[in-house]
Amino acid sequence: MNIEKRHKVSIWYVLIAIWGVLIFQNYLASTYATQTIPYSQFVQKLKQGKIIEVSITEKIIQGLMKSETGSDQQTSFRTVRVDPDTSELLDKYQVNYAATIESTFFRDLLSWILPVLLFVGIWFFLMKRLSAQQPGFMTLGKNKAKVHKQEDINVSFEDVAGVDEAVAELVEVIDFLKNPDKYLEFGGSLPKGILLVGPPGTGKTLLAKAVAGESHVPFFSISGSEFVELFVGMGAARVRDLFDQASTNAPCIVFIDELDALGKVRGFGGAGGHDEREQTLNQLLVEMDGFDPNVGVILMAATNRPEVLDPALLRPGRFDRQVLVDRPDKQGRIAILQVHLKKVKKLGDIDVEELAGMTPGMAGADLASLVNEATLLAVRNRKKTVEKEQFEEAVERLVAGLEKKNRLINPKERRIVAYHELGHALVALSLPGTDPVKKITIVPRGIAALGYTMQVPIEDRFLMTKTELLGKIATLLGGRAAEEMIFQDVSTGAHNDLAKATNIARSMVTEYGMSDKAGQVYYKNEPQAMFLQQGLNRNAIGEYSDETARIIDQEVRSIIDQQYTIAMKLLNEKRKILEEAAMELLEKEKIEGSYLEELIRQKQTAQESGGES
Ligand code: ADP
Ligand code: MG
Ligand code: ZN
Numbered sequence: 001m002n003i004e005k006r007h008k009v010s011i012w013y014v015l016i017a018i019w020g021v022l023i024f025q026n027y028l029a030s031t032y033a034t035q036t037i038p039y040s041q042f043v044q045k046l047k048q049g050k051i052i053e054v055s056i057t058e059k060i061i062q063g064l065m066k067s068e069t070g071s072d073q074q075t076s077f078r079t080v081r082v083d084p085d086t087s088e089l090l091d092k093y094q095v096n097y098a099a100t101i102e103s104t105f106f107r108d109l110l111s112w113i114l115p116v117l118l119f120v121g122i123w124f125f126l127m128k129r130l131s132a133q134q135p136g137f138m139t140l141g142k143n144k145a146k147v148h149k150q151e152d153i154n155v156s157f158e159d160v161a162g163v164d165e166a167v168a169e170l171v172e173v174i175d176f177l178k179n180p181d182k183y184l185e186f187g188g189s190l191p192k193g194i195l196l197v198g199p200p201g202t203g204k205t206l207l208a209k210a211v212a213g214e215s216h217v218p219f220f221s222i223s224g225s226e227f228v229e230l231f232v233g234m235g236a237a238r239v240r241d242l243f244d245q246a247s248t249n250a251p252c253i254v255f256i257d258e259l260d261a262l263g264k265v266r267g268f269g270g271a272g273g274h275d276e277r278e279q280t281l282n283q284l285l286v287e288m289d290g291f292d293p294n295v296g297v298i299l300m301a302a303t304n305r306p307e308v309l310d311p312a313l314l315r316p317g318r319f320d321r322q323v324l325v326d327r328p329d330k331q332g333r334i335a336i337l338q339v340h341l342k343k344v345k346k347l348g349d350i351d352v353e354e355l356a357g358m359t360p361g362m363a364g365a366d367l368a369s370l371v372n373e374a375t376l377l378a379v380r381n382r383k384k385t386v387e388k389e390q391f392e393e394a395v396e397r398l399v400a401g402l403e404k405k406n407r408l409i410n411p412k413e414r415r416i417v418a419y420h421e422l423g424h425a426l427v428a429l430s431l432p433g434t435d436p437v438k439k440i441t442i443v444p445r446g447i448a449a450l451g452y453t454m455q456v457p458i459e460d461r462f463l464m465t466k467t468e469l470l471g472k473i474a475t476l477l478g479g480r481a482a483e484e485m486i487f488q489d490v491s492t493g494a495h496n497d498l499a500k501a502t503n504i505a506r507s508m509v510t511e512y513g514m515s516d517k518a519g520q521v522y523y524k525n526e527p528q529a530m531f532l533q534q535g536l537n538r539n540a541i542g543e544y545s546d547e548t549a550r551i552i553d554q555e556v557r558s559i560i561d562q563q564y565t566i567a568m569k570l571l572n573e574k575r576k577i578l579e580e581a582a583m584e585l586l587e588k589e590k591i592e593g594s595y596l597e598e599l600i601r602q603k604q605t606a607q608e609s610g611g612e613s
Contacts, residue, residue: 011120018113022105034062034078038098042079043091056081059101153213160203160210161339162332162364166196166325170207173298174215177251180296189294191321195259195314196302198325201365204302207325208255211300218252220245224261224301227280235262235280243287243297251296259301259319263309281310288318327363330356336364340371346378348385355388358395358438358456370394396441399454416483416491417442417451418585422578423482423571424453424497425596428475430570433468437593442585466514469504474563474570476501481567482578505559506552515555523552577603 037045045051045065052074054063061081067073080099082090090097157167176183176190183190196204212219222242227235246254256262262280291297301319303309313319328336333356341347359367373394378386421440428434435455442451455475464472480494513520523544544552571578577599585591 015113022108026105034076037077037079038096039079039082039087040090040095040097042077043087153209153219155206155209155213157210157214159339160206160364161335162328163203163207163325164332166207166323167210169321169323170194170211174211177215177217177253177296177298180251180294184294190298192288192291192317193299193301193319193321195306195319195322196300196325197306197322198304199327199363200304201363202325202327203364204304204325205257206364208253208257208300208302212253212255215253217296218249219255220249220252221255221257224256224258224263227262235276236283239280239283239287243291246297247291247295251298253298253300256299256301259303259313260305260308263301263303263313281313285312285318333359333362333367336367337371340368344371344375344386346385348387350386350388350391355391355395358392362398366398370398373397414442414586415582416487416493418582419482419486419578420479420491420493421451421453422581422585422596423478423480423567424475425478425593426574426578426581427478427481427567427570428453428455428471429593429596429600430574431471431474433465434471434475437596439590439592440585440596441590443589466508466512469508469512469514470559470563473501473504473559474567476504477560477564478567478571481564481571485568485571485575486578501560501563502556505556508559509552509555515559517551518548518555523548574600574603 042051042061050066052064052066054061059081060078062076062078064074065077067075080101082097082099087097157171160167173190173194196207198204208221209219220242227238242254246252262277262284264277264281288299299319306314306322314322330353334352337352337355341350341352359370362370370391371394374390375386377390377393381390383390421442425437425440428437437453438456439454440451441454476497479497480490483490483494508514509518510523513522577596581591581596581599584595
């Protein structure tokens with residue numbers, strides 16, 4: 001809007017200037033101390049020898065002539081030419097004559113000012129059309145940061161649950177924005193940039209909004225990807241503009257979401273499209289170095305891939321404070337569920353703790369959609385309130401994709417799936433330190449899973465022992481072992497299990513030092529190191545000899561083989577239980593873990609009493 005106005009003003013200036021030039025020209029040419037005489041008089045004076053000198057142009061003759069009065073005095077004169085033939089003729093008949101110049105002012109006006117005006121008009125019209133079609137066309141290079149004034153944001157820290165450590169760190173930032181003097185008095189200054197790091201859906205964006213909502217200052221949010229589009233050089237201009245805007249609005253918060261889109265390591269990969277991003281990133285670094293955090297501009301950013309960020313971004317004086325926003329633990333999940341359950345108007349009697357126990361590994365966003373899904377299910381099933389049943393179904397949907405009841409599998413495949421899943425479950429139930437089995441189903445879900453065994457940990461775990469890891473591997477291999485035992489053949493259904501089991505085994509050998517032959521050595525390279533060495537020293541990846549590589553492979557192989565044997569042995573011992581449970585599972589499609597436990601207990605007591613008699 002501003003720009004358009006400025007253009008209109010300048011057009012008036014141009015018009016006035018043209019006008020002025022024309023008038024000046026006329027004035028100069030005609031009236032500058034010059035006497036205008038008719039052409040006939042000029043001819044007369046010429047014949048009298050009164051003309052001293054002339055300069056002739058196409059239409060006008062100018063010059064000096066002797067004055068009437070004194071012979072020494074000269075006057076300058078000017079006359080409009082008449083073509084020689086006519087003037088000769090006129091002289092002959094002694095007619096007084098003069099020529100005049102027709103005024104060309106209006107003709108000039110029409111002949112070139114009008115076209116200019118027309119052009120300007122068309123230009124404006126086109127610009128209007130363009131900017132209507134493509135908002136922001138007139139303001140190229142202006143950032144697209146959305147400015148939220150304090151009234152807009154009604155997110156508070158109460159809406160963000162289960163990430164208490166992150167909240168505690170951010171409270172200090174808010175305190176600074178509210179009482180800057182308290183800190184400035186002591187000569188303290190806040191970190192320039194705060195980077196929220198964590199897996200997707202853990203509430204990073206939500207946290208940033210809560211900071212804005214609690215601190216009551218303007219909040220500029222922009223996504224990293226918005227910097228890197230449209231035209232070359234735009235991104236850098238946008239960064240500059242964003243910081244300009246921020247410093248005029250201080251105190252305020254600038255939030256760059258998904259920083260990884262713009263802050264990836266420079267010079268990574270080949271040519272094409274990289275220069276633009278690099279320029280933008282460089283500009284960001286320059287601006288970050290340039291601004292003084294004590295004016296009250298706080299820069300926040302979020303990413304779920306901190307490992308791809310350019311190390312320059314993480315240096316002191318840039319994003320020097322990193323706040324981890326991790327997946328919530330069970331207590332955290334309880335808190336988050338409570339936040340979202342509050343929004344459900346017709347809620348039945350729900351045990352939040354149990355629900356939290358069913359959702360290990362889920363982040364805030366998953367839990368939010370879980371609650372929503374359960375509510376929708378209650379509506380679809382015409383329930384009066386949202387009940388536990390709906391939540392359980394919602395968990396299943398989220399965990400394993402949508403149920404596909406109408407997908408047909410042939411009976412042979414169903415049998416394989418049933419034995420396979422029970423193989424997992426029985427091994428898990430027989431080994432110490434494995435997670436309890438909650439439920440086994442052979443209802444096909446999602447794209448890949450034909451059935452699954454749901455194991456629910458009793459508590460969140462941060463450490464795992466070697467025994468537990470081995471138990472996990474055995475459980476994963478239990479599916480294939482059951483197939484081999486029952487059908488003397490194996491299927492492709494185990495490929496995911498094998499991948500997981502191999503991963504665990506490899507980690508045990510290379511990361512956790514849990515193999516005798518490989519020893520307590522860390523064989524794995526950090527991904528960061530790989531990025532830093534990029535291009536300089538590619539050979540540094542894999543810092544162990546080929547001999548060691550062979551030992552690692554052998555160790556992984558032997559862990560897998562041993563656990564497979566253990567799983568096989570366990571299943572052989574429980575073959576009767578396996579077969580009985582399989583009948584039940586094939587009929588009902590779903591059985592509870594408790595049913596299986598009960599079955600094992602029954603068989604055991606039967607065996608013991610049978611042995612005695
Ligand atoms: P991120 O930016 O980390 O990917 P978001 O902040 O966009 O995740 O979270 C998406 C949604 O998930 C939020 O709007 C909120 O409804 C829910 N959510 C995520 N984390 C939490 C949390 N810790 N507490 C409450 N709700 C959460
Ligand atoms: Mg986000
Ligand atoms: Zn399996």
